[in-house]
Amino acid sequence: MNTLLTPKVATLLNKLHQEAADQMPLIRAVMKKMRSGKTAPQEMPSNWAERMSDFHLPVSREQGCFLYQTVRATKAQYVVEFGTSFGVSAIYIAAALHDNQNGRLVSAELIESKAIKAKSNILSIGLSEYVEIRIGDALETLKEPDKPIDILYLDGGPGLYLSVLKLLQPHLREGALVIADNVPTMDDDKNPYARYVRNPANGYLSSSIEMKGGTEYSLWTGV
Numbered sequence: 001m002n003t004l005l006t007p008k009v010a011t012l013l014n015k016l017h018q019e020a021a022d023q024m025p026l027i028r029a030v031m032k033k034m035r036s037g038k039t040a041p042q043e044m045p046s047n048w049a050e051r052m053s054d055f056h057l058p059v060s061r062e063q064g065c066f067l068y069q070t071v072r073a074t075k076a077q078y079v080v081e082f083g084t085s086f087g088v089s090a091i092y093i094a095a096a097l098h099d100n101q102n103g104r105l106v107s108a109e110l111i112e113s114k115a116i117k118a119k120s121n122i123l124s125i126g127l128s129e130y131v132e133i134r135i136g137d138a139l140e141t142l143k144e145p146d147k148p149i150d151i152l153y154l155d156g157g158p159g160l161y162l163s164v165l166k167l168l169q170p171h172l173r174e175g176a177l178v179i180a181d182n183v184p185t186m187d188d189d190k191n192p193y194a195r196y197v198r199n200p201a202n203g204y205l206s207s208s209i210e211m212k213g214g215t216e217y218s219l220w221t222g223v
């Protein structure tokens with residue numbers, strides 16, 4: 001079974017990926033303005049999410065398939081996501097939960113209009129029962145997970161990754177995966193998240209995958 005291949009899911013993903021691709025020239029212009037004089041992702045202005053509220057900024061198809069594969073292969077029951085946007089990564093994850101015949105995704109989105117759009121996208125393909133979207137700052141809305149987390153997916157503002165990880169670390173089951181988008185492959189002193197998960201003393205076995213802007217794939221081994 002592969003729900004990603006069903007016409008309704010494939011059609012919606014095609015549409016959303018195309019919309020995102022069409023937005024790229026405008027996004028590049030807005031990003032350039034916001035990043036002028038800044039070098040690291042955590043140096044983005046604090047209101048970047050509001051300024052990007054019309055843009056998808058989704059996972060690539062490759063990243064989406066990677067999430068689908070990981071959720072299916074691990075039979076994850078409880079997945080938590082930081083950064084829903086219009087729901088592209090959530091669709092890949094929800095499809096995998098559906099095909100596993102079990103599980104739930106809790107996904108946090110700061111911008112209400114984006115969360116509403118994501119909900120409607122997921123409803124339109126019949127996968128709502130697998131997804132709960134929490135509106136507001138992830139540091140508030142993800143505070144109390146209702147069970148041990150199998151997979152944590154970080155795709156909100158990179159500057160908050162370490163705070164979100166530390167908030168949820170007590171709730172990771174041993175052997176949980178933490179997957180983070182936009183973590184540069186090379187060692188980067190300006191990236192506290194990369195430094196933290198790449199230090200085995202903090203309880204992670206971490207690998208850097210060259211996918212899009214760099215994907216950090218970390219196994220929680222416990223301390």
Ligand SMILES: C[S@@+](CC[C@H](N)C(=O)[O-])C[C@H]1O[C@@H](n2cnc3c(N)ncnc32)[C@H](O)[C@@H]1O
Pocket residue numbers: 049050056057058059082083084085086087088089090108109110111114136137138139155156157160
């Ligand atoms: C890169 S986009 C997520 C893309 C999404 N995972 C997808 O594949 O379609 C990042 C999202 O994180 C949201 N975000 C930023 N800061 C946040 C916060 N503190 N809490 C919750 N969401 C936040 C932004 O509004 C934005 O929609």
